[in-house]
Amino acid sequence: MNTPPTARRVDGPSALHGSGARIAIVHERFTEYGGSEAVAGELARTWPQARVFAPIVDPAAAPEFAYPPWDTITGTWLSRAYTATGRRSHAPLLPLVPRALRRLPLRDRFDAVVVSHHAFATQAVFATDAPVIAYVHSPARWAWEPAFRAQEANSAAGRAALTALGTLARRTELAAAPQLTAVVANSRAVAARVRNWWGIPATVVTPPVRLDRFTLGPAVPREDFLLFAGRLVPYKRADLAIRIAQRAGMRLVILGGGRDRRRLETLAGPETHFLGAASDAVLVDLYRRCRALLMPGVEDFGIVPVEAMACGAPVLAVGAGGALDTVQPGLSGAHIPFGSDENVITGFAAALRDPGTTDLDPARIRSHAQSFGPDMFRARMADVVAEVLHNTIPSPAANA
Structure with missing residues (x-):
């Protein structure tokens, strides 16, 4: 875990127990369903009273079961901009996402903030004085790895745009990293990237997989x-x-x-x-x-x-x-x-x-x-947040 330069104080009895704490969850966008959205859903199940924030929220993007309940999710003006584009692509809005995240209404409302990070979500650290725990799917590989970036763009204009966006992503990630209270990586490989690119350590908690939907079948020979x-x-x-x-x-x-x-x-x-x-x-x-x-x-x-x-x-x-x-x-x-x-x-x-x-x-x-089941993921993330809250709340002796 990381100790930020300035201690972030957490007040109130609810902060003494992770299960009763006032938790905010920040995800980068709800525009389609994938592995990171599954993580956001399990984070919401870990803290059922949590509020969920994202710069871009599109309720038409997926069935309701795929995300946290829609009435717990708060978007920003970028959601309206995304809809106005006809939902063709969120990519043109990405340069505006860091600013939207820094202006989320988090300050003085929550005991801890858990962010689900791909490229910009850690910017939420600048919108709160509460401890921030970052669950990192990966630092933005297209920002840090030139070879990865090259294969993601198929035109000179696309490469130029992605290079500029990569510069922004690297700068914002490095600015936020020292302010994070704890970093959780989804694999040992991602923890190594966090260490190498951000210069800080990370705990590993593997993502949840819905094992109830994927089960063994009849015992028959496998096909060729x-x-x-x-x-x-x-x-x-x-x-x-x-x-x-x-x-x-x-x-x-x-x-x-x-x-x-x-x-x-x-x-x-x-x-x-x-x-x-x-x-x-x-x-x-x-x-x-x-x-x-x-x-x-x-x-x-x-x-x-x-x-x-x-x-x-x-x-x-x-x-x-x-x-x-x-x-x-x-x-x-x-x-x-x-x-x-x-x-x-x-x-x-x-x-x-x-x-x-x-x-x-x-x-x-x-x-x-x-x-790799969801129960294990929720238990481990609850432990991480509870430890952060325990270590952040000033002891009675410190306040004497």
Whole structure:
């Protein structure tokens, strides 16, 4: 945990116990549903009386069950601006997000503020005198990693805009970091980025995965196809999954949509089938039947592999990023050495030729996945906040 330069005082009996404290939750945007929104929902379940704030809030973005209850969420004027654009993209509004966060109505209203951070959410530290606990999905990789930024922009104008936004993100992250009372990272890889880029330590609490929705099926032999599931964006490396299947001579099913699909279709042959976005029922069925889930991209954490393991599927993942926390070699899958694209493809193909890599016990795989359930996440986050409150409240002796 970090000690800010100026101690932040917390007054009132409610602050003595994390469960009764006045908690604010700050998330960067509610414009679509993904892993970070699942985290925001579980944070709201941890503190049912909490208020939730976000610069951009779009109630039409997802079914109500996907988020905290809408009547607990407070947006800003950027929500109206987003709606006025026809909800085409939140990206043009991003340069305005830090200012909106610094002006959130948090001061003198809460005992602690928990922020869910991708790029700008830690700016909420400047809107309150209460202790701030940052749950970091990752510092903005597109701001800190030139190679990551290059693959996210496909035009000179896009690269220039992302470079300018990256400069803003780095500056705002570094300004906020020393003011944070505690930092929680969603994986050891993200904790390392926080240490290397922000210069401060972080505790690791892995994200929650809805294991009640992803379960084992009937005990039947797995089928001879590979699965890639997730958004079709460059850093997920579905292109490598296609080339791995071609090298291994196996069928590949790609589940998910995104801006990279057209390019991927030009790389794929008859061995690859694109199913687009699908329901949880379809996803669970594929998890239960596939030979293995492929994870050739470096994830901050990666909820998809945990979902697959909850359904008994082995996961073959590049040995970097969140896979080091989620995939246990020999029990739930295998780590493929990270390196050049050719080395990664060769490594995956070699692993798939070894039956022992994927012939694993589904019940043991499921048991491993259960350590990532929502109950564990809520308990650990409640402990972090309770410790912060305990350490921040002045003792009677200090006030004498």
